[in-house]
Amino acid sequence: MTARPRIAVHKFSSCDGCQLAFLNAGEDLLTLDRLVDMVHFAEAGPVDEAAQVDIAFVEGSISTQADAERIRRVRERSGFLVTLGACATAGGLQALRNLADGAGWLAGVYAQPEYIDSLATATPIREHVRVDFELWGCPVNARQVLATVRALLFGVRPVADHQKVCMECKRRQAVCVLVTGRRPCLGPVTSSGCGALCPRFGRDCYGCFGPSESPNTDALGRRFEGLGLTPESIARRFLFINSHAEAFAEAGHKWMGKHDEKA
Amino acid sequence: MFLARTHLGELLSALRDRGYRLIGPRERDGAIVYDELSGAGDLPRGLRQSCGAGEVRLERTGSPRCFAWANGPQALKPLLFQPAEPLWQATCDDSGRLRFEAVEPRVTPTAVLGVRACDLAALALLDRHFLDGAVRDPHYAARRAALLLIAVNCTHPAATCFCAATGDGPEARQGFDLRLDELDDGYLVASGSAAGEAILADLPLEAATDARRQNAREAVAAAAAQQTRTIPPGDLYDALSRQRRHPRWEAVAERCLACGNCTQVCPTCFCSREQEQPALDGSTSQHLREWDSCFSEGHSYIHGLVIRQSVAHRYRQWLTHKLGGWHRQYGRSGCVGCGRCIAWCPVGIDLTEEVHAVLGDAPDA
Numbered sequence: 001m002t003a004r005p006r007i008a009v010h011k012f013s014s015c016d017g018c019q020l021a022f023l024n025a026g027e028d029l030l031t032l033d034r035l036v037d038m039v040h041f042a043e044a045g046p047v048d049e050a051a052q053v054d055i056a057f058v059e060g061s062i063s064t065q066a067d068a069e070r071i072r073r074v075r076e077r078s079g080f081l082v083t084l085g086a087c088a089t090a091g092g093l094q095a096l097r098n099l100a101d102g103a104g105w106l107a108g109v110y111a112q113p114e115y116i117d118s119l120a121t122a123t124p125i126r127e128h129v130r131v132d133f134e135l136w137g138c139p140v141n142a143r144q145v146l147a148t149v150r151a152l153l154f155g156v157r158p159v160a161d162h163q164k165v166c167m168e169c170k171r172r173q174a175v176c177v178l179v180t181g182r183r184p185c186l187g188p189v190t191s192s193g194c195g196a197l198c199p200r201f202g203r204d205c206y207g208c209f210g211p212s213e214s215p216n217t218d219a220l221g222r223r224f225e226g227l228g229l230t231p232e233s234i235a236r237r238f239l240f241i242n243s244h245a246e247a248f249a250e251a252g253h254k255w256m257g258k259h260d261e262k263a
Numbered sequence: 264m265f266l267a268r269t270h271l272g273e274l275l276s277a278l279r280d281r282g283y284r285l286i287g288p289r290e291r292d293g294a295i296v297y298d299e300l301s302g303a304g305d306l307p308r309g310l311r312q313s314c315g316a317g318e319v320r321l322e323r324t325g326s327p328r329c330f331a332w333a334n335g336p337q338a339l340k341p342l343l344f345q346p347a348e349p350l351w352q353a354t355c356d357d358s359g360r361l362r363f364e365a366v367e368p369r370v371t372p373t374a375v376l377g378v379r380a381c382d383l384a385a386l387a388l389l390d391r392h393f394l395d396g397a398v399r400d401p402h403y404a405a406r407r408a409a410l411l412l413i414a415v416n417c418t419h420p421a422a423t424c425f426c427a428a429t430g431d432g433p434e435a436r437q438g439f440d441l442r443l444d445e446l447d448d449g450y451l452v453a454s455g456s457a458a459g460e461a462i463l464a465d466l467p468l469e470a471a472t473d474a475r476r477q478n479a480r481e482a483v484a485a486a487a488a489q490q491t492r493t494i495p496p497g498d499l500y501d502a503l504s505r506q507r508r509h510p511r512w513e514a515v516a517e518r519c520l521a522c523g524n525c526t527q528v529c530p531t532c533f534c535s536r537e538q539e540q541p542a543l544d545g546s547t548s549q550h551l552r553e554w555d556s557c558f559s560e561g562h563s564y565i566h567g568l569v570i571r572q573s574v575a576h577r578y579r580q581w582l583t584h585k586l587g588g589w590h591r592q593y594g595r596s597g598c599v600g601c602g603r604c605i606a607w608c609p610v611g612i613d614l615t616e617e618v619h620a621v622l623g624d625a626p627d628a
Contacts, residue, residue: 031543146543153545159538163523163559166609170527171346171554173296175336178609180293180319188522188609202292213560214574216520223317223610 005054005153008040009084010074012060012067013094013122017139018085019043019059025142032146035153052077055152057145059084061091063122075129082148082158083125086138090210091244093138094122098244124244133158136191138208138241144193162191162213165205169196177204184224184237189215189247210242217251231258264468265475267449268327272303274413277465278374283411286342287376288335294319295335297342297375306377307332314421314602317611330377330445333421334601338382340530342373343389343406347553350402350537354547366549368402374411378439380432381424381601383414385530387438391593392533411458414439418482423602425492425615431599433486444479451479492605492615494598495622500587502622507579511621516575518610523556525604525612526581531589531597536561557581582618 009019022029023044038044039051056078062068075081083089091098097105098121106113125131135144151158165187169176174196178185183204187196191209198205211217217238224234232255239252266274278285287300290307300306306329311322314333324331349366356362393403417426417433426432435442440459444451451471454460495502526532536555541548555562558577563570571577589597598614605613 028543035544150541150543150545154541163561164521166520166522166524167527167554167556167559170524173337173341173346175292175294175296176319176524176607176609177292179317179607180321182318185609188520188524214521216517216574219518219520219610222518 004035004037006037006039006051007055007057007149008049008051008053008074008078009038009043009057010040010049010059011042012058012071012088012125013063014060014085014087014092016043016059018087018137019057021084021140021142021145025146028142028146032149036149050077054079055149056081057084058082058088058125061087061094061122061124062128063094063097063119064117065119066117068119068128071125071128080132080152081125081129082152083131083134084145085135085140086208086210086241087122088125089134089136089245090242091122091124093241095124095244096239097122099239122244133160136210136242137193141194161193162211164188164212165190165192165194165196165199165209168192168194169199172196172200174200177202178223182227184227184229184234186220186237188212189217189220189251206237206240207248208241210245211247215247217247218254221251221255231255231262235259264452264463265449265471266443266452266466266468268447269449270467271306271329271450273466274462275300275303275376277462278376278411278413280465281462282372283374284371285374285376288330288332290321293321295321295332297335297338297377300376303329306330311419312421314423314606315611316423316605316613317608319606327447328445330415330417330443331419333417333419333424334379334381334603336528336603336607338378338530339375339386339410339412340389342375342410343386343403344393344533344535344554345402345406347551348402349540349549350552351550352547353550355545365401368405370405370409372409372411373406374413376413376415378412378414378435379417379601380414380435381417381426381599382530383412383435383438384426384429384431384599385601386412388531388589388593388595388597388599389533412439412441413459414442414455416442416444416479416483416486418445418486420486420490421602421606423492423605423613424490424600425494425602426600427487427490428493428496429596429598429600434483444482446475446478451475492602492613494586494596494600494615494618495624498587498590498596499618499622500583500590503579503583503587503618506621509621511617512575512579515578515612515617516573518612519558519574519578520610521558521574521577522609523558524607524609525614526556526558527554528603528607529585529597530599530601530603531585532556534562557584578617582614582621585614586618 148158177183185204186207187205235255238248312332393400414435440456585597
């Protein structure tokens with residue numbers, strides 16, 4: 001890497017929220033500015049999409065033909081390519097399209113669907129180009145992106161931590177919402193990283209940091225069934241923010257299959 | 264001696280006047296948790312707790328009692344062995360030289376009200392691990408030295424409790440500074456240390472009547488008699504090791520989420536992991552220790568290899584270590600019968616059921 005590494009933040013199909021992790025970094029944003037050259041980051045100001053960079057952060061999934069071509073150019077011009085959040089890493093919310101009849105929806109919604117340039121699927125960056133490191137989360141937070149930058153500046157591989165939300169939840173002394181409130185919490189199969197944000201506010205985790213290590217989705221799905229959820233609502237727990245992530249996709253389809261059997 | 268219920272606040276004031284931060288049970292988020300108390304009004308008066316495998320419910324009763332429940336998700340462990348804390352810090356000076364400094368723990372004298380017999384048994388085990396080993400843990404030691412413990416004998420065990428079977432409760436027999444027996448109209452109070460004795464001198468106590476003493480004795484005996492779960496006594500290392508290929512391990516793994524909740528709520532589980540947290544400019548780095556679990560992949564990771572790949576192996580390791588390995592390391596079982604791992608398991612796995620099944624001595628088999 002060069003003495004003052006060059007960084008780009010690219011946006012694909014996404015809500016722009018993950019890029020805010022940089023802008024919300026507070027004082028660290030000033031430190032970051034001393035350490036690197038931010039050469040392309042449209043949301044913050046600098047625009048030079050074609051710049052050759054040491055690290056490219058990529059937000060968003062690939063949902064148009066133009067995006068599919070652009071990500072290849074980004075890959076060619078970047079030393080390390082790091083995905084930024086659920087859309088880039090696992091397709092994101094818009095990957096729900098992959099479960100539906102996209103063309104049918106287009107025809108139903110738009111008077112002249114031929115003007116809409118859209119692929120039939122929204123897919124993660126990994127399905128298009130080689131990815132060096134993936135950051136999960138909807139959205140990612142400043143701690144994740146800055147730790148990644150720091151590790152790459154040190155010349156070491158960033159630490160991927162896929163322990164379960166439950167571990168973070170207990171370390172923060174939050175009370176289990178599944179045990180006390182019978183809420184269908186995805187914490188036991190979801191990666192930590194959020195600081196157990198939802199359970200700490202009495203809400204059940206909805207899996208926005210993607211599948212954890214050894215996710216026993218079968219056992220958790222059966223537990224949800226015991227809580228009174230229908231197979232369809234169990235499927236929808238898994239098929240949400242990270243519906244295209246393998247472990248959640250598999251679980252979701254399995255419960256959707258049980259729903260279809262009953263229907 | 265007897266402290267009338269109306270004077271309970273004076274016990275709390277006496278502790279605060281001596282400079283203690285006051286920790287005790289209070290209701291939060293559908294559970295009874297140990298947290299800072301501002302006064303006796305924060306105590307879970309009239310609350311009952313019903314626990315089943317994977318289920319915890321609070322119920323309100325008209326009772327004036329504040330300790331008519333068994334235990335919450337945590338008690339003493341997080342106060343001593345903190346869930347996450349920096350151990351040391353490295354600083355890089357302008358010439359690139361590294362300097363290492365210990366991070367001294369910040370310690371406040373802390374009084375804990377409402378400690379159970381199971382918690383005291385667990386504390387004795389944690390002491391053995393953190394204080395009596397080859398290397399004394401300075402963070403634990405500093406906090407432990409600043410701890411004052413007010414036990415309350417347990418009169419309302421949960422359905423998940425089995426301290427009578429492990430021999431650790433429901434009566435608090437040692438390791439406390441003060442001990443209370445809760446009655447409808449107040450508390451029998453006994454001291455267990457010089458510090459406790461000194462506090463007693465500040466309280467408006469009356470002589471305990473025989474009737475109250477008998478009432479308290481009977482309540483504790485009833486609390487023992489009420490418990491239905493059991494665990495086989497003694498060192499189970501050999502017995503469980505002989506069952507290493509028992510199909511039950513695979514069966515439990517089908518249900519087990521490997522979420523680590525059982526180990527996190529266990530008052531004796533002490534595993535941790537350590538990681539670096541470098542500042543963005545790279546000039547300093549904090550070395551952080553945080554709670555880990557033998558159900559995590561990283562726990563058995565050694566040089567590129569996760570030794571216990573399957574959840575069946577992790578569950579087997581946990582149970583065999585808890586009920587067997589601890590005897591060899593610490594002279595007794597690692598289980599104190601608090602039942603937290605049963606109540607707080609999201610899928611309700613019951614270690615008493617599992618161990619009986621593996622050993623083939625299920626009470627109703």
